[in-house]
Amino acid sequence: MGVFSKNGFVLWISLSVMVVSLNRQVDSEPTQDKQALLAFISQVPHENRVRWNASDSACDWVGVQCDANRSSIYSLRLPGVGLVGQIPENTIGKLTQLRVLSLRSNRLSGGLPADFSDLTLLRNLYLQDNRFSGEFPPSLPELSRLTRLDLSSNNFTGPIPFAVNNLTHLTGLFLQNNGFQGTLPSISQSSLVNFSVANNSLNGSIPASLTRFPASSFAGNLALCGGPLPPCSPFFPSPAPTPKTTPTPQIPSRKKSKKLSTAAIVAISVGSALIFLLLLLILFLCLRRHQRGQPAKSPKPPATTRSAAAAGADPGTSSSKDDVTGGSVEGERNKLVFFGGGIYSFDLEDLLRASAEVLGKGSVGTSYKAVLEEGTTVVVKRLKDVVVTKKEFESQMEILGKIKHDNVVPLRAYYYSKDEKLLVYDFMAAGSLSALLHGSRGSGRTPLNWDNRMRIALSTARGLAHLHVSGKVVHGNIKASNVLLRADQDGCLADVGLNLLFGSSTPPNRVAGYHAPEVVETRKVTFKSDVYSFGVLVLELLTGKSPNQASLGEEGIDLPRWVQSVVREEWTAEVFDVELMRYHNSEEEMVQLLQIAMACVSTVPDQRPDMPDVVRMIEEINRGETDDGLRQSSDEPSKGSDGHTPSQSRTPPHSVTP
Structure with a gap:
């Protein structure tokens, strides 16, 4: 009997240990975090892929990871699960041990709740591809341990705050494809490796601390300049009456030519006496011609300025010559060459006088909307980093100028000089x-x-x-x-x-x-x-x-x-x-x-x-749809070389398996 009592006592001890162990496992459940997540998922509409069972441990839920002791949640990843609407207060903000949060590729909107500032241990935050709006979330600069922050492809507006510098451990900052405005702050983290503010509405010069990043990090901000982007200077400079003794790299203009011609005359004239004698000689010649019944003509300056009419050029071609170069060959070289049979009637000087607005800075150059004095609007693309010769450039332009199709923007004209290459296109409003x-x-x-x-x-x-x-x-x-x-x-x-x-x-x-x-x-x-x-x-x-x-x-x-x-x-x-x-x-x-x-x-x-x-x-x-003719099938996949749509065929096209 005593033996049985001893064995019973041992069994009782073993059961007690098991009960204590089970109690400890129950106690290790992250109860507070679980309640916060249940509150979140119950208040935010979502798709049925998020199936969290309240009777299961939160550590076993889809997208949830706990620490080794299963006492707290350190990672929450719910990308592309159809979350819709705003993030409520007192939900995710209560996960104070969270290190990684990914809610990317959903339909979340509004601003971030203020209690996000309580996520002080957060390292990685991925909120891209949502519909968040408002200004830069004020709670985020308080998360000083963040190493990667992605707010791209949302609807954030307003300035990017200087307080971003509080995030001293950042290695990646992605703010592209939003509506941020104002100037870029000087973000000075030396740890920052990946950075992008492309496709926003930022303006001003790029801070020196950010110039180490490529131009693609800043593309799509029409008013940003400096650093890896072109310098902060206007494209269409006003012609200056500065005399030169060597060919100038700037695009010549007729107005400049006249002033330079006067300067040249003054330079070769010695003293006011010679000028006075020259005027007397001109007057004498004019009087003689008038007596012979001929109209008086002014003598030509040493360097002749040719216009399109004087040169007998094509209706759509004009040229302007730099007087300092002297011969007519240079005048032929510095001209605006047109395609398309004279659709436009302006010359290079008209283009230089046009009011210009930056449309975009792309990989091949900068595009400008140019409004000429007579009201014509065109797009001028200023190419950069062109390496081909003049002959190769002109040959390619001839090929491109012949392309006529309704779905290809036509090249209307080009300009080539040693220092400037310009292309002229139609403006697409x-x-x-x-x-x-x-x-x-x-x-x-x-x-x-x-x-x-x-x-x-x-x-x-x-x-x-x-x-x-x-x-x-x-x-x-x-x-x-x-x-x-x-x-x-x-x-x-x-x-x-x-x-x-x-x-x-x-x-x-x-x-x-x-x-x-x-x-x-x-x-x-x-x-x-x-x-x-x-x-x-x-x-x-x-x-x-x-x-x-x-x-x-x-x-x-x-x-x-x-x-x-x-x-x-x-x-x-x-x-x-x-x-x-x-x-x-x-x-x-x-x-x-x-x-x-x-x-x-x-x-x-x-x-x-x-x-x-x-x-x-x-x-x-779209076979069989006839609402606008666009979706009709035809034997010819593209429109004719004259730019018009070929006659539509109502015969179904050949079946092609994609």
Whole structure:
């Protein structure tokens, strides 16, 4: 009996130990964090992929990671799970042990709650690709341990505060694709490796502390200058009456020529006596000619200024000569050469006098909106880093000047000198696809609807097919900012064929986010690399995401790989822009266009379709629709070389499997 009592006592001890152990495990549950997350998920609408069971441990929930003791939550990752609306107070802000927070690629809006300042241990914060708005969240500069902060592709406005310097451990700061305004503060963290404020509304000069970053970090801010961007100086300088003894690198003007001629006469005249004698001689000659019944003429200055009319040039061609160079050969060299049979009637001096407004600073140069005195508006692109010879430059211009198509922005004129290369294009008042697609997505925004996105995809494809088939020209720099829109929402390709002007050393970042994998290695663009870039453009139309942003996630993957990863997980609906979710009857069309885009972005060039086939496949999506004629199929994928649409055929196109 005593033995049994002893064994019973041992058993009782063992059970007690188990109960204590179980109690400790229950006590280790992060109860407060769990309640905060339950409050968050109950107040924020979301999709059914977030299935948190209140009876399970929070450490076992999807997207949640706890520390080794399971006593607190240190990581919360909920990317692309359809979260909608504002983040409530007293929810995520209560996770005071949090190190990583990722809520990217949702539809969260409004500002961040004030209690985010309690997340003092936070290291990485990913909030990109949402609809957050308001000024830079004041709670964030208080999170002094942050190493990576991504607020890109939201609707934040106002200035970027100097208090960002409080984040002394930052290695990555991504603020691109927002509406931040004002000047850039001097952000001086030496640890900062990745930085971007591209596509905002910032102005002024770039602080010296940030000039170590590439121009792409600041692109899309029309009023930013200095550092890696062009210096803060106007493009169209007023002609100055300064005499020169050697050829001037500046573009000459007629007004300047007259003043320089007077200066030259003064320079070769010795004293007022000689001038007086010269005037007497002129008067004597005039009197003699008048007596002979001839009209009086002033003697020509040593250097003749030629106008377009005096030179007998084409109606659309004018030239202006620098007097200091002397001969007529130089006058022929410094002229504005026109294409298109005289659509415009202005010369170089008119262009120099025009009021200029910066439209954008891109990879090949800066574009200006120039309004001439008679009211004509054109776009002037000032090229940079051109390396080809004058003969090669002019030869390429001749090829580009002959391209005529409704979906290609025509080159109207060019100017070449040693120090200046200018291109003149039509002004497209509707702006670029990039501005329309990625502009502020606040409450006042008019979404780009599905029909217009399809129209832009098809019209741009037609323009590119014409370049490849009829023009034998590689575009080389396809991106959303180079797709300009007509009033009818047709897309028109701009900056066509300019890559050849920069030589084989053209850096691949000229088309960052859009370039094909082989372009990185060979640095040469081809018809197939154009197809890849077009595929990325279509993915941009479908997803609403900019492929040239710093990253689409923590890993920094590109847009095609991101789409592939989402589709692979059978979350295809998550690929599409949230603004397209209301077009339920068009889901099949969206999927078909997605398949075409994915065929275009194949990593193997030979597996990509040719552009005429791409046009036919897109037309096949809309076979039978006759609302505006744009979606009609035809045997010819692109419009005729005269720029007009060929007669429409109502015969269904050949079936092509994307």
